[in-house]
Amino acid sequence: MDHTRPAGGEAATSPPPGEPAEAPMLQVLDAEGRRHAQPELDPWIEDVDADALAALYGQMAVVRRLDIEATHLQRQGELALWPPLLGQEAAQVGSAVALREDDFVFPSYRENGVALLRGVPALDLLRVWRGSTFSGWDPKATGVATQQIIIGAQALHAVGYAMGVQRDQADAAAIVYFGDGATSQGDVNEAMVFSASYRSPVVFFCQNNHWAISEPVKLQTRRSIADRPWGFGIPSLRVDGNDVLAVLAATRAAVERAADGGGPTFIEAVTYRMGPHTTADDPTRYRDDAELEAWKARDPLTRVEAHLRTLDVDVDVDAVLAQAQAEADELAAEVRRALESLVEDGAERLFDEIYAEPHQELERQRREHALYLQQFDDEEAGA
Structure with missing residues (x-):
């Protein structure tokens, strides 16, 4: 593979609409399915x-x-x-x-x-x-x-x-x-x-x-x-x-x-x-x-x-x-x-794969989140 910067005269296809015209493009199969020799590829x-x-x-x-x-x-x-x-x-x-x-x-x-x-x-x-x-x-x-x-x-x-x-x-x-x-x-x-x-x-x-x-x-x-x-x-x-x-x-x-x-x-x-x-x-x-x-x-x-x-x-x-x-x-x-038939993950799953090992701060957040969700259950039960 040649890693020198390609010269402007390198083989190129005609640019598609809206594309900068100066840039060559390496191609093996053209749009009609014809194969062309491409030494670099x-x-x-x-x-x-x-x-x-x-x-x-x-x-x-x-x-x-x-x-x-x-x-x-x-x-x-x-x-x-x-x-x-x-x-x-x-x-x-x-x-x-x-x-x-x-x-x-x-x-x-x-x-x-x-x-x-x-x-x-x-x-x-x-x-x-x-x-x-x-x-x-x-x-x-x-x-x-x-x-x-x-x-x-x-x-x-x-x-x-x-x-x-x-x-x-x-x-x-x-x-x-x-x-x-x-x-x-x-x-x-x-x-x-x-x-x-x-x-x-x-x-x-x-x-x-x-x-x-x-x-x-x-x-x-x-x-x-x-x-x-x-x-x-x-x-x-x-x-x-x-x-x-x-x-x-x-x-x-x-x-x-x-x-x-x-x-x-x-x-x-x-x-x-x-x-x-x-x-x-x-x-x-x-x-x-x-x-x-x-x-x-x-x-x-x-x-x-x-x-x-x-x-x-x-x-x-x-x-x-x-x-x-x-x-x-x-x-x-x-x-x-x-x-x-997909079973949706519950909100508590959010805490399962954040850290490789569980720790106290994560568990505290898990408990607080559970209490937050519980308040909505309590409101529905009292309605």
Whole structure:
């Protein structure tokens, strides 16, 4: 992997609407499913054959189906909120598949696909947005920290974890996910300062989906986001975030570099949020239909399907699609059934997983909280 700053003459695709024109973007599969030679990325995906491509398609289909089902569940009152990832499946699946067992993920609130592929149960993802849990899952068991709502805060957590890995001399890396809007936050920039200074084994993975809620990315930066980390001494890669192979290759390269002591890498995956920021948002108020239609033509699933149909190997593409759809539908039905029988945590559960060991102050707070709740029972009994 070449970690020198890319020259302006490097091969690039034509920029999508609203994107800074000067920034090259590494791509393996184009929007029509044609594969192009990409010397910087090709060595990292030599093992990806037709079966692996079919598996990647299936994983993206499952992630998309869960996302759509969760959106429906929110509209039906089963979830309080949901942050859709529609359109960002390649960025999440490609990067998640690239990780090794001991690598650790620090997600924002939108990385439901990454968490699912790393072993977080789908029900646990939905429980968070239903308000049925105070945490979500066991980070140690899954290698995935619980989702961070505060924009960019997880970048500092990832660097701190990576510095610990560094001191343990472990063969592992941390990867932190955030959106384009988070790059304007102090936490992300401070994290890059520390990571560059200590050469910590962390991958900064920015999903540039072009919208920080209702603000377009062009209002935040006059150059591509991938230019920013160079100022901290962190090399960066800018890849087509709707190209699952480009994302897979770039993440593999960055993770290996980090774990081998090469320090941090920044990846800008250029993608697009097809739906709202969350289910509380109305994107029709701030973006036009032409932009959305232009990005629909760059759909990450249809380009893999198109590429599979061009391969000169014995692949039953229709069977691949049917199997993926069946697995996706089964997962959607499974989470809907699980929600129907879900036992909600009581308020007292709030105190169970704050500290590793119980102590007197925690027990005092538990007792006071129980007395606070009891007063409402006493009022109802006296009414």
